[in-house]
Amino acid sequence: MKKKNSSGKWISRQECLADASYTCNLFCRYCHNPPSGSRTEIRDVIGRVRRAGIKSVSLEGRGEPTTNPGLPELIAGLRGAGVRDVMLSTNAVALSDKKFCARIAGGVDFFTVNFPSHAEDVYNRVTRSVKYRQAVSGLRNLAELGLEERIRFFHIILGDNCRLLPDFVEWVKASHPRCSLVNFTFVRNKGRVGDDKAIVPAYSEAAPFVKIALARAKLAGLKAVIQNMPLCVLGNFGGFSFEYQRWRRGDEPLEGGIDGPAPAAACRLCRLAPACCGARPDYLRIYGEGELKSSDADPAAIKPERF
């Protein structure tokens, strides 16, 4: 995700600073990278970035960066080390504190907000918390600071929320119509997810709702992408695929650090394979290959949607 800077320029290389956090204020059932508790000194992170000449960073990690008391110092140090683009991946809960929100916001170009449901009961269930209202208030604080256009919603598709995806788009349209992007991402069965089919829906179960949500986003004038869902599952909605958009721009479909696709039989014969994320091995482990359909279509013929 997070691949354009504040002037809208495509960024092919963005360094993920996985040591921006080491703990979290939520305990999500779907967490791919649970906090390790292992902490890196901020000066070491800044020194590493300076030596490597990195110009664009994404502050994420195993946990929630806003729980790191050194976050303001880290952001200031990165700017001092020559970093031009800073993206903060956050659940927005801590941003419900107006003063803290304003302090952090000054140094961040984009906020990728992990927000798994607009429905309070679903949000609290999947995050195993009672912090829905704080997250909503954090989002509102960003908007009140005039930063709504810098919000990117990161909405992981789960068994709990997949039927609500179209309604989620309606909520975004009503609450944050100027947000920069709605990024739907199909859950990976890593970390706390395990092989739990109650968390990981089948592609065929989620796809109808994904398509309606993407269509509604387009009609509402919201930019939207879908990540980690194969092109054959998306059908005529392939132009919304994040990995396809990467391929169109000359990048590898999958971002660095993400495991490659499973060597499925259908993919070996498929002309769309160079532009497709494929299915992950962990998905096929629980659902098998039956939903994948090879295609003779030229990937260049897919019409890309706004991104």
Ligand code: SF4
């Ligand atoms: S998904 Fe994000 S917010 Fe949720 S527990 Fe994991 S690190 Fe924390």
Ligand code: SF4
């Ligand atoms: S068959 Fe494989 S490569 Fe082809 S569209 Fe489906 S997942 Fe992608």
